[in-house]
Each structure stands twice: as C-alpha cells, then as structure tokens.
Amino acid sequence: MxxxxxxxxxxxxxxxxxxxxxxxxxxxxxxxxxxxxxxxxxxxxxxxxxxxxxxxxxxxxxxxxxxxxxxxxxxxxxxxxxxxxxxxxxxxxxxxxxxxxxxxxxxxxxxxxxxxxxxxxxxxxxxxxxxxxxxxxxxxxxxxxxxxxxxxxxxxxxxxxxxxxxxxxxxxxxxxxxxxxxxxxxxxxxxxxxxxxxxxxxxxxxxxxxxxxxxxxxxxxxSTEAFFQTKAAYFKKWSEQHNPFHPNIWIWGAGRKTRQRSAFLQEQGLNIEGYIDIKKTKPDALFYKELPEPGQLFIVSMVTNTGAGEKIREFLIQRNYAEGKDFILMG
Known part of the structure; x- marks a missing residue:
C-alpha cells in the first residue's frame, strides 16, 4: 500500500x-x-x-x-x-x-x-x-x-x-x-x-x-541581490496579468541601492516611468505627497528599511490606492 x-x-x-x-x-x-x-x-x-x-x-x-x-x-x-x-x-x-x-x-x-x-x-x-x-x-x-x-x-x-x-x-x-x-x-x-x-x-x-x-x-x-533578481523575473509575469499599465511602473524609493535593484526589473523589460521618494529635495523623484489620484500609475515599493514597506502600504491605502491593483510591495 x-x-x-x-x-x-x-x-x-x-x-x-x-x-x-x-x-x-x-x-x-x-x-x-x-x-x-x-x-x-x-x-x-x-x-x-x-x-x-x-x-x-x-x-x-x-x-x-x-x-x-x-x-x-x-x-x-x-x-x-x-x-x-x-x-x-x-x-x-x-x-x-x-x-x-x-x-x-x-x-x-x-x-x-x-x-x-x-x-x-x-x-x-x-x-x-x-x-x-x-x-x-x-x-x-x-x-x-x-x-x-x-x-x-x-x-x-x-x-x-x-x-x-x-x-x-x-x-x-x-x-x-x-x-x-x-x-x-x-x-x-x-x-x-x-x-x-x-x-x-x-x-x-x-x-x-x-x-x-x-x-x-x-x-x-x-543575498538580498539574489532575492531581487529572482523576484524580478516572476514579477514581470505577475505584472502582465495584474498591472493595468504594464510594462510601465513607478518605483517607490530613489536611493542608490533601490535604483541598482530596479535595474533587475528593467532587464525583464519593465519600463520605469519615475521614482517616488519621501524627501522633497530629490530633483529626479516625485515627492510622495504629490502622488496623483489612484488609477493613473502603478507603484512598486522597493524600500527595504525595517517597517518602511508597511508605512508605505498604510499611506497608499489611506490615499485609496488598492494593493495588487495600484501598487505592490517588493522588499
């Protein structure tokens, strides 16, 4: 048996x-x-x-x-x-x-x-x-x-x-x-x-x-880099099915590490339209409080600092962004 x-x-x-x-x-x-x-x-x-x-x-x-x-x-x-x-x-x-x-x-x-x-x-x-x-x-x-x-x-x-x-x-x-x-x-x-x-x-x-x-x-x-590389390949497939703006995405996080990791997404054919940051002083990033109404872009949060992802999620949900439809956490 x-x-x-x-x-x-x-x-x-x-x-x-x-x-x-x-x-x-x-x-x-x-x-x-x-x-x-x-x-x-x-x-x-x-x-x-x-x-x-x-x-x-x-x-x-x-x-x-x-x-x-x-x-x-x-x-x-x-x-x-x-x-x-x-x-x-x-x-x-x-x-x-x-x-x-x-x-x-x-x-x-x-x-x-x-x-x-x-x-x-x-x-x-x-x-x-x-x-x-x-x-x-x-x-x-x-x-x-x-x-x-x-x-x-x-x-x-x-x-x-x-x-x-x-x-x-x-x-x-x-x-x-x-x-x-x-x-x-x-x-x-x-x-x-x-x-x-x-x-x-x-x-x-x-x-x-x-x-x-x-x-x-x-x-x-x-290593963290190996994790991001693995995620990128499967995220591309996920984005094709769930991101209404595929292949276009916005990355939350404009630091050097985040930009390096977001290159894995670009290698998969995703197009980064811009970066979002909590500092108003970054000239090449959108200040997070100036985000448009939901339904105009798709956000991938790649900030890895402890607790940061949860805070970003709470902020976006307060702004009526829907997880899985308007944004996703990665990191």
Missing part, C-alpha cells in the same frame, strides 16, 4: 540534530507516511544515525545523493517519493506532533488549496538575530491565499521546512532548480506564477532552529 505522505529530509553532516529531527517525524500522530532520508555527502556519523533509525522503523527509506547541494538532495527525494502529498523537513528542526495530520486534513478538506505552510516557533542558538526574528514574525502574520499572493514579492511566503503540497505541483511545474538564487523561494514563486493557491495554517507546527551553519547565513544565493 502506498503511503499518503512522503516526508523528504535531506541531510549533510547533521549528527548533532538529525536524531531529534527524525524522531519528531516518527512520533507524528498521522502514521501513513514514508520518511525519505537523503544523505548528501555527509562525512560525520549522520548516515549511521539514519541507518539505525531504519532498523527501528520500516517507514524510513535511505537515499544517497552524491551531487552536493540541497537542491539535488531535495530533487532526489522528489524523484523517489511515492505519495500523493509531499512534506519537507530539515535536519536541524523539530516538527510538532500534529503537523502532518493537520496539514493533511486541511488539503483533503480544501481542494482549491495545493500548497500549505504553517507558522513556526523561532529557536535561536546563537546571539539572537533581530533580522531573523523580524522575518519570522512577518511570516507568521499572514495565512490566506489572498495575503500570500500580495506579499509574495516581499520575502518567501512559507518557511521551507513547513511546506506540505500536492504531488501534482511537482509533476506539472518541476522540483527545485539550481542557480544563483534561493531555491526554495524560486520554487514557491514559480508555483504561484502558475496560479497555485497557497495557504498557511495559523499554528506553530515547527520549531525552526537557527544555527550559525544555516544556509541562509552562509550561501551567497541568499
């Missing part, structure tokens, strides 16, 4: 945390799953830990992916997964005992939703990173497909080890892609660009452990 859920857990030199991660899956209240443990060139005792776990539980499948990188390990898992639903897990995190059951029930009862995340509990293991904490608070703050569609260009909408999705998404639109971009964000933007409805459960179903070795800290594919 086929399992209902395939849990993919790639690992590389994770001997200190792997047993805990495996146990959190094996102890799930939902039991009809297979756990694919994908060894990605570990040189420590991780493979021994995985082998020991297999002896105690027949739901475990051991896989080896020799080409380095989490992209290749995840794709190895996807190719070998047998279930209707795919769930992702990281070797240094801990799943809540009800995670699989709650996500399985939700997708079974909501056929229009194809891709599901959840909130996370942030567990820092180094001096707490305020940026990570802010990101977690942000990611935990919205849940509906409509909110995700509007916030997709700010940051990755669903934290990767929480995701649970229908296998046909992989069959239709592919798995992880390798490149100079964050692979998990690219995959979510790609699925969304095809009209996938994504939601998140408003419950903390995963402990997200933050170690100094986390890829998002150590890999240049997770």
């Amino acid at each position: 086929h399992p209902e859920v395939s849990v993919i857990l790639p690992y590389f030199n994770a001997e200190l945390t792997l047993q805990r991660a495996i146990s959190s899956i094996l102890e799930q209240s939902f039991t009809n799953f297979e756990l694919l443990l994908v060894n990605n060139n570990s040189t420590d005792k991780s493979a021994d830990i995985a082998g020991q776990a297999l002896q105690n539980d027949s739901r475990i499948v051991l896989l080896d992916e020799n080409i380095p990188g989490v992209v290749n390990a995840m794709n190895c898992g996807l190719k070998n997964a047998r279930a209707r639903f795919i769930s992702r897990m990281d070797a240094d995190d801990v799943a809540h005992p009800e995670k699989l059951q709650k996500q399985y029930n939700y997708l079974e009862n909501n056929p229009i939703i194809d891709f599901l995340g959840s909130e996370v509990e942030y567990v820092p293991h180094i001096a707490e990173n305020k940026g990570f904490r802010r990101f977690v608070d942000w990611a935990n703050s919205f849940h509906t497909p409509q909110e995700i569609a509007l916030k997709q260009f700010i940051e990755i909408p669903a934290i990767n080890p929480t995701i649970f999705f229908r296998r046909e998404l992989y069959e239709k639109y592919g798995g992880c892609r390798d490149g100079n971009f964050p692979e998990d964000y690219e995959m979510q933007l790609r699925y969304l660009s095809h009209g996938t409805k994504m939601a998140k459960l408003p419950e903390k179903l995963l402990e997200w452990h933050d170690y100094s070795t986390r890829l998002t800290r150590t890999d240049e594919r997770y």
